[in-house]
Amino acid sequence: MPEPFKNLINPATVRSLAERMAETGRFQKDAFVGDATDGLEDLELKDRIRHIAAALDRHLDDDYELALDHVLKSLPPEAGEDEAIGTGFATWAFCQFVETYGQDHLELSVAAMYEITKRFSCEFAIRPYIAAEPQRLLEVLRTWAHDENVHVRRLVSEGSRPRLPWGMGLKIFQHDPEPVIALLDLLKDDPSEYVRRSVANSLNDIAKDHPDKVVEVAKRWMTNAPPERKRLVKHALRSLIKNGHSGALELFGYGAPDISVQFQLTNKRVELGDSVEFEVDVTCKSDQSLLLDYAVHHMKANGKLTPKVFKWTTRKVSAGDVLSLTRKHAMKVVTTRKYYAGTHKIELLINGQSFGEEEFELYLP
Template identity: 40%
Template sequence: MADAFKNLINPALVRACGEHLQRRWRDFDRRGFERLALRGLADLEMKARAMQIADALEATLPEDFDRAAGLIESALAPAATGDSLDFRSTETGLAGWIGWPLGEFLARRGQAEPERGLRALHALTQRFTGEFAIRPYLVNHFDLTLRTLSGWTGDRSAHVRRLVSEGSRPRLPWGLQIKALITDPTPTLPLLRALQDDGSEYVRRSVANHLNDIAKDHPGVVADWLETHLPDATPERRALLKHASRTLVKKGDGRVLAAWGLGAPFRGEATLAITPRRVAVGGAVALQLTLVSTSAKPQLLAIDYVVHHVKANGSTSPKVFKGWQLTLAPRETRALAKTHSLKPITTRVYYPGEHRVDVQANGKVVASASFVLRR
């Protein structure tokens, strides 16, 4: 059985951290640090482990933040040179998952000296990532942090350039939400413009995810972006913008579909069959869609399906799933098939009842059917 993800933060990592810090500062209380960091560690989940180690760092590193940040910087392994990170601490210094508690320390203690804290995060993100640790700086020192990020858009390290986009995402998963940017995303748009044609796919992928975050609250901003930046785009930029459009394409946003040439309504007939008609939780249903074109011209279609999941109170909640993107020839009949799993997952509880499935082509429902879910 695979080792639990939380065990990426483990006693060996704590001891390596203590060893490297003591190498840089002879008087570092390594024994006290390890005692505090390791207490009950095995019983803690991953985030709680990182926070406990950060507590131990706060208790044992110097009170002077500039000195403490300098010790952390001196204990780091050499900076990563490519797009990938090694995620391992070695005899050369600290890197990988120990960066989470190190970043948490810099986030906590650096608010009183934000310029020094941001400089330390510039170093840390080249060994792990500073995307979580930089978010309190955006909350508490918004203008300073944005100016700093703007200066980093031309940094030679792809990891620093990625931090510009990833660290300022309004809704970063696992990260503190930046409510000011959820309300108004325009302050980060110059950063994204500077990075959308970056030479690193690693950076461009982050820009796409940032734009997709914005799409959840301000679809018009992303539609404007596509109308401005999609014409004459390079293949690399088109790939970025396609990934950035994924939420709005699923939602059938008219302007976004039109930007991708998917705005025209489907001309033809569609039928959906679902088998089996009754299925238990943990099973699967087969979706069989037949499209019959009545158009004399080819049709570019983005086809998704919406499952209306039954909730505990008997109402339903729609969830869009990716289907197909295709060109339907004039008068063509096309059969499409997909299996939809009903295995329990951590983010969804299944309840018995009739589940309607709608198929939408270019954002408009063209066929529907249903199945009955039982325990």
């Protein structure tokens, strides 16, 4: 099993941070290390970062401006163009320090995040500032969208995501995504794949609240789009495509299917750890593109069924073609799902439309 992510924030991380701080100003590194590591290993990832940031606050100057100056002097070298911005985990504590203690000093803190982000992304730290002063921060982000540093440009899209995982939600943008879309417009043809992938993830966030709006943006962006932008749009629409949104599917050539279908399970009694198998025969009545997926409707503790869509295959077909396909889906134990005995379903989805459901019984050992 892989090492838990939280273990990247450990006593050695704290000591490396303390040594940098001691090199650039008056700092009682041993006292800080003792304070910051006390109870550290009992905490989860983000609580570890908050714990270290709180220790920084206790051991730095009481004057925020002087404390921040000490932090900035202690920054490691900038991350390279192709270097993952999350490798210097000790620097995350600096982001958290600015997030927690700097909101009464907006200009100083925003300028600090600009520098810190070149080493470790302030995508979490900047969000309370955006929520408190959206217009001022949008103006800053518009300027940063043209910055020469790739990590600063990525902060524009990642920091403004309405639903950033692990980060506070930006309700103002969940309600009205237009300001974010305007920022993404500036970055959609960024030379860096790292930035473009962030743009796609932000659009995917927006699609959770405004699916039709995102399809409108995607259609506009697909006009005379270079290959890189086409890949961005496809990634941005991945959730809509998986969920069968007709507008998203049509944008990639998957219209209403002109077919007839036979669909059946080959086993209707499945033990946990085995596979449920099904067969599909598709008779094609015209030339078209087909996107075949399926949903497993899992039994929950309350007895209700909840679907999860799984990708399967895509085919370009001609009139008269007959596709004969089989699929096995393993009902194996995974850490992210708890199984319950009882009636489950397999649902066949073609171009986002349902072409039948078949039940099977899942038995637990």
